[in-house]
Amino acid sequence: MSFKDHILSSFIALENEVDTNSYVHHIRNEALNDFEQLGIPQRRDEAYKYTSLKSLFNKEYVLFPKKETSISYEDIKKYLVHQIDAYRVIFIDGIYSSHLSQTTHDKFDVCLMSSALNNPKYAAVIEKYYNRLATKDGLTSLNTAFAKEGAYLHINKNIAVEKPIEIVYFSTGNEAQLMTQPRNLVVVGENSQVQVIERHQSLSDNAVLTNSVTEIYAAKKSLVDWYKIQNDDLSASLIDHTFVAQQDHSEVRMHTFSFGGKLTRNNLSFYQRGERCNSVLNGVTIIEGKQHVDHSTLVHHTAPNCESFQEYKQIFDERAVGVFNGKVLVDKIAQKINAYQQNNNILVSDTSTINAKPQLEIFADDVRCSHGCTIGQLDDEALFYMQARGIPKKEARALLMFAFANSVLESVKIPEIKSRITKLIAMKLGVEIGFDL
Amino acid sequence: MSKYTEEQLEKELKNKEYEYGFYTDMKSDTIPVGLSEEVIHIISAKKNEPEWMLEWRLQAYRVFIEMEEPEWANVTYKKPDLQSISYYSAPNSKPKYDSLDEVDPELLETFKKLGISIDEQKKLSGVAMDVVIDSVSVATSFKKTLGEKGIIFCPISEAIQEHPELVKKYLGTVIPQNDNYYAALNSAVFSDGSFCYIPKGVKCPMELSTYFRINEGGTGQFERTLVIADEGSYVSYLEGCTAPSRDENQLHAACVELIALDDAEIKYSTVQNWYPGNAEGKGGVFNFVTKRGICEKNSKISWTQVETGSAVTWKYPSCILKGDNSVGEFYSIAVTNNYQQADTGTKMIHLGKNTKSTIISKGISAGKSQNSYRGLVKIGARATNARNFSQCDSLLMGNECGAHTFPYIENSNSTSKVEHEATTSKIGEDQIFYCNQRGIDTEKAIALIVNGFSKEVLNNLPMEFAVEAQKLLEISLEGSVG
Numbered sequence: 001m002s003f004k005d006h007i008l009s010s011f012i013a014l015e016n017e018v019d020t021n022s023y024v025h026h027i028r029n030e031a032l033n034d035f036e037q038l039g040i041p042q043r044r045d046e047a048y049k050y051t052s053l054k055s056l057f058n059k060e061y062v063l064f065p066k067k068e069t070s071i072s073y074e075d076i077k078k079y080l081v082h083q084i085d086a087y088r089v090i091f092i093d094g095i096y097s098s099h100l101s102q103t104t105h106d107k108f109d110v111c112l113m114s115s116a117l118n119n120p121k122y123a124a125v126i127e128k129y130y131n132r133l134a135t136k137d138g139l140t141s142l143n144t145a146f147a148k149e150g151a152y153l154h155i156n157k158n159i160a161v162e163k164p165i166e167i168v169y170f171s172t173g174n175e176a177q178l179m180t181q182p183r184n185l186v187v188v189g190e191n192s193q194v195q196v197i198e199r200h201q202s203l204s205d206n207a208v209l210t211n212s213v214t215e216i217y218a219a220k221k222s223l224v225d226w227y228k229i230q231n232d233d234l235s236a237s238l239i240d241h242t243f244v245a246q247q248d249h250s251e252v253r254m255h256t257f258s259f260g261g262k263l264t265r266n267n268l269s270f271y272q273r274g275e276r277c278n279s280v281l282n283g284v285t286i287i288e289g290k291q292h293v294d295h296s297t298l299v300h301h302t303a304p305n306c307e308s309f310q311e312y313k314q315i316f317d318e319r320a321v322g323v324f325n326g327k328v329l330v331d332k333i334a335q336k337i338n339a340y341q342q343n344n345n346i347l348v349s350d351t352s353t354i355n356a357k358p359q360l361e362i363f364a365d366d367v368r369c370s371h372g373c374t375i376g377q378l379d380d381e382a383l384f385y386m387q388a389r390g391i392p393k394k395e396a397r398a399l400l401m402f403a404f405a406n407s408v409l410e411s412v413k414i415p416e417i418k419s420r421i422t423k424l425i426a427m428k429l430g431v432e433i434g435f436d437l
Numbered sequence: 438m439s440k441y442t443e444e445q446l447e448k449e450l451k452n453k454e455y456e457y458g459f460y461t462d463m464k465s466d467t468i469p470v471g472l473s474e475e476v477i478h479i480i481s482a483k484k485n486e487p488e489w490m491l492e493w494r495l496q497a498y499r500v501f502i503e504m505e506e507p508e509w510a511n512v513t514y515k516k517p518d519l520q521s522i523s524y525y526s527a528p529n530s531k532p533k534y535d536s537l538d539e540v541d542p543e544l545l546e547t548f549k550k551l552g553i554s555i556d557e558q559k560k561l562s563g564v565a566m567d568v569v570i571d572s573v574s575v576a577t578s579f580k581k582t583l584g585e586k587g588i589i590f591c592p593i594s595e596a597i598q599e600h601p602e603l604v605k606k607y608l609g610t611v612i613p614q615n616d617n618y619y620a621a622l623n624s625a626v627f628s629d630g631s632f633c634y635i636p637k638g639v640k641c642p643m644e645l646s647t648y649f650r651i652n653e654g655g656t657g658q659f660e661r662t663l664v665i666a667d668e669g670s671y672v673s674y675l676e677g678c679t680a681p682s683r684d685e686n687q688l689h690a691a692c693v694e695l696i697a698l699d700d701a702e703i704k705y706s707t708v709q710n711w712y713p714g715n716a717e718g719k720g721g722v723f724n725f726v727t728k729r730g731i732c733e734k735n736s737k738i739s740w741t742q743v744e745t746g747s748a749v750t751w752k753y754p755s756c757i758l759k760g761d762n763s764v765g766e767f768y769s770i771a772v773t774n775n776y777q778q779a780d781t782g783t784k785m786i787h788l789g790k791n792t793k794s795t796i797i798s799k800g801i802s803a804g805k806s807q808n809s810y811r812g813l814v815k816i817g818a819r820a821t822n823a824r825n826f827s828q829c830d831s832l833l834m835g836n837e838c839g840a841h842t843f844p845y846i847e848n849s850n851s852t853s854k855v856e857h858e859a860t861t862s863k864i865g866e867d868q869i870f871y872c873n874q875r876g877i878d879t880e881k882a883i884a885l886i887v888n889g890f891s892k893e894v895l896n897n898l899p900m901e902f903a904v905e906a907q908k909l910l911e912i913s914l915e916g917s918v919g
Contacts, residue, residue, distance in 0.1 A: 046509070050847075332836055332837070335836070345848075347848065347849075347850065347851040347853075348851060349851055350818060350849075350850060350851045350852070351818070351849070352849070352851065353847070353848065353849040354846070354847075354848050354849075355845070355846065355847045355848075356844075356845075356846040356847075356848075356857075357843065357844065357845050357846065358842075358844060358857065358859070359841070359842060359843050359844070360831075360840070360841060360842045360859060360861055361839070361841045361842075362831070362833065362839060362840045362841065362861045363836075363838075363839040364833075364836055365833035365834065365835060365836045365838070365863045366836070366863055367833075367861060367862065367863075368860075368861075368862055369859075369860065369861040369862070370858065370859065370860040370861070371842075371857075371858065371859050372856075372857065372858040372859075373844070373846060373855070373856070373857040373858070374854075374855065374856045374857070375816075375846065375848045375853065375854065375855035375856075376853075376854045376855070376856075377851060377852065377854070
């Protein structure tokens, strides 16, 4: 059975479980039609020119895991930023785990997509925001067709959420081949602030494919600080679509740390819909082996006086393949834009590859747009300098790589995340570091 | 003129009419419109071509009919109907000229209007010239002087007759017949073009130059240029283009192949000023050109282009850096105005060790035009110590135009260094203010900034062309300089 047929028959199974007369199910039906037409993106599609999804979609995935697995806090503690108090929305094989989570409905909602979709109380918000931002492409539509669970965050006006919200998806490996399709909706009201940590983690070495879609709405003067930690098992792959809509004076900061996973594709789309918004897209990628990480970013400036900053630092070793596809689109009315994009890459081995395509499409004349892309190596003289002072080569290299990635690390606002990322990098580079960045 | 502001400059740009839009009434020999195997047979027969050449063309045609017109470029246009084009139009039926006296006086008049009076240039600038009008080469000057050095510079149709071994050996080696849609079309129907061979160790004593002009209505220009620089030789080649103003779109699909053997150097400069269409975007030339060069060991190919004309431009002069230590360069200024569209750039393919490439691209868009840079830098796994530097700057004038960059970078070598940077901006008020502050009035400041913006490229043009290019750069700086 082809993947498409498998999907179509699974959809019938889904219809037995959900309310087929609901508003959301109409959307699901439409999305399924779109998926039937669009299919899985191929290499001949410009957006997937350098990333082949073939090896992911030739398997027969289980879409609805049966068994509920009990996992104790101790099993997963190390994957959480457990040193800090946080709201937690935790899923095991795509199913919400209430005993591991800590949600709230007090003043603002940090809860489940399934309850938001089924509870009439949230109908207004769902109708206004759900699936309004996600674009129609094969994989997003596939997610929309099967979406029923994920995190639902709704922060009202004038609230600064006092602690970070951690959204973690675990897969247990009870199924040999599991595909999950989480769907998150985040609505941040005027003048509000929120910090979110998102992670997908496989607990076994069975094949896992996650096709995730997140929609984020940042109202006027709001601040969203989002961290994606991607350090999954080498058998797990992630296709992530994150859509962000920003209103006047809002700021959305997105950090993506990609260290693990077999194939990771990050589609980040920012739509600036109000004046004086600021978008920050930062990323650090350090991969080796046969890993493949693809960052595909879009910043669409549709209003004047806005800014966007992108900074991606990437290091590739062994047979790793990296793709950076950054696009800045400036509409005719979006005057006085300052758009900046920087993509620096280090190729450590001769067999690693980077394919970069930083694009600018500009229709306004009074703008400052620039992008820079470099591919190079560590400075031999700097290495020699350190070795001459008694620092072993391995450590010296690690130091240089830390320095290379540091500008992104410095913009991390949560200290615990910063030290965790620092440790992950140290692990990745195989060194013990005696300093805290 | 009191004060020269950006608005005025913009206005001037908008109103500037195409200066070369005259039509020369000459007897010409045009074959019926349409494309078929038969047409190719006719073209080949008219050219007295040997059997292998006809076979080569037919091969290309067979590949061509299987292909589809590509749509990925960032341009929109009504696809030319290839069946309504005449694929052969020769001015006058006389095949060759021995001296200028024999040339049709009207043709000479054309040259004068173009500002390239052959005899004058012969004496003054020492440029050897090949003029291609409606796809047939009409004059090649300085043949004797070049002949003494062993340099062959002649129409490609002549080269097919007289130097078949060279043509056979190199034609289609850089741009194979099946390379792309328009290259295949060109391979099938090309009617003339220039051929140049520089023997071993010879430094060509003068600039070689070709002038292209589409004259007859409803014809397409499909010229084919082949430049071969043998070991240790050097040549600088210039190419200029114009076409008369017409309401319908004319198609120009040329192929240029450069071959730089060991230690050779080729400098190829283009000033493209095909008719861009009128201010409403009507008419104009579709310029769909394939240009590519291959570099062997220690050789160098340098492309310099000034693109001011054509309704739609679609070209990527490229370098395949095959030999170790070879160097590729690309310097480009593309100016688009009114409804012009340009999608241009380069490909640098690094295969050999220690290969170097430089890309400097300057785009200036005004009116309602769209200007795109599209480039590829590819570093192969064996291209140790490869080095690339790319810089793409765009200048926007007015808020109805667009500037785009699509750089592709593919690197699979850890010892290589690749740098790419791009900026888009308008003439900054702060820049003008800075100049004003130092006693330079706005008029001069704009001239200075635009000049400075394109200087890196203009500097790379040979002297004779640099002057013309500056003139063509539609940014008319008259009244603002000096």
